[in-house]
Amino acid sequence: xxxxxxxxxxxxxxxxxxxxxxxxxxxxxxxxxxxxxxxxxxxxxxxxxxxxxxxxxxxxxxxxxxxxxxxxxxxxxxxxxxxxxxxxxxxxxxxxxxxxxxxxxxxxxxxxxxxxxxxxxxxxxxxxxxxxxxxxxxxxxxxxxxxxxxxxxxxxxxxxxxxxxxxxxxxxxxxxxxxxxxxxxxxxxxxxxxxxxxxxxxxxxxxxxxxxxxxxxxxxxxxxxx
Numbered sequence: 001x002x003x004x005x006x007x008x009x010x011x012x013x014x015x016x017x018x019x020x021x022x023x024x025x026x027x028x029x030x031x032x033x034x035x036x037x038x039x040x041x042x043x044x045x046x047x048x049x050x051x052x053x054x055x056x057x058x059x060x061x062x063x064x065x066x067x068x069x070x071x072x073x074x075x076x077x078x079x080x081x082x083x084x085x086x087x088x089x090x091x092x093x094x095x096x097x098x099x100x101x102x103x104x105x106x107x108x109x110x111x112x113x114x115x116x117x118x119x120x121x122x123x124x125x126x127x128x129x130x131x132x133x134x135x136x137x138x139x140x141x142x143x144x145x146x147x148x149x150x151x152x153x154x155x156x157x158x159x160x161x162x163x164x165x166x167x168x169x170x171x172x173x174x175x176x177x178x179x180x181x182x183x184x185x186x187x188x189x190x191x192x193x194x195x196x197x198x199x200x201x202x203x204x205x206x207x208x209x210x211x212x213x214x215x216x217x218x219x220x221x222x223x224x225x226x
Contacts, residue, residue: 097149098149098152099145099146100142100153101141101142102153102155104155106156115179120151121152122151122152122177123152123176123205126158126161126174127158128171129157131170133193138155140198141153144201148205148211151210158171168187173185173204175204175205177208183207185204
């Protein structure tokens with residue numbers, strides 16, 4: 001046998017060609033995958049979005065809404081979501097132990113706020129009775145307290161919380177988590193001023209993780225506003 005003979009034949013391959021040979025080479029990782037056409041990528045992304053939307057079409061349905069779909073959806077598929085929704089309701093109910101705004105005094109602050117925030121989010125309103133914004137905030141927090149009973153809402157007169165606390169700083173909104181202040185607003189100027197509504201405070205609670213972005217109670221709130 002000729003010692004100079006090389007049984008490995010070098011073949012020029014265009015990796016961008018659509019040939020059966022190239023498919024074999026790609027399958028074995030010898031040549032890279034052919035780059036996707038931009039229009040193909042857009043179409044693929046759109047199909048993925050449509051499929052994901054279809055798969056999650058029952059994600060925000062209540063139990064009553066699921067019952068209304070009995071003639072339209074597969075029974076096993078519906079039952080899966082019913083059980084999921086029931087489990088979510090039980091979990092929420094186990095955490096729902098507040099439901100109102102609690103008035104507290106300075107000696108109670110550590111137990112009712114700092115320590116309590118290690119178990120659940122605590123929202124503190126340092127209030128001033130003569131302040132219009134403080135009354136607006138108090139009204140908003142009362143609504144949110146009943147809507148989100150797993151979050152603890154407390155009210156303390158600013159003058160009782162901090163000696164000589166400036167009235168111009170009222171209302172002050174503090175949000176505690178794990179023993180620390182994670183959000184602080186001095187007056188409502190950085191929220192929506194005198195136009196502050198419960199939904200504005202709700203958005204703050206979403207930002208700090210007290211309410212999940214996919215919480216169905218948020219969706220209900222949006223529908224009510226519309």
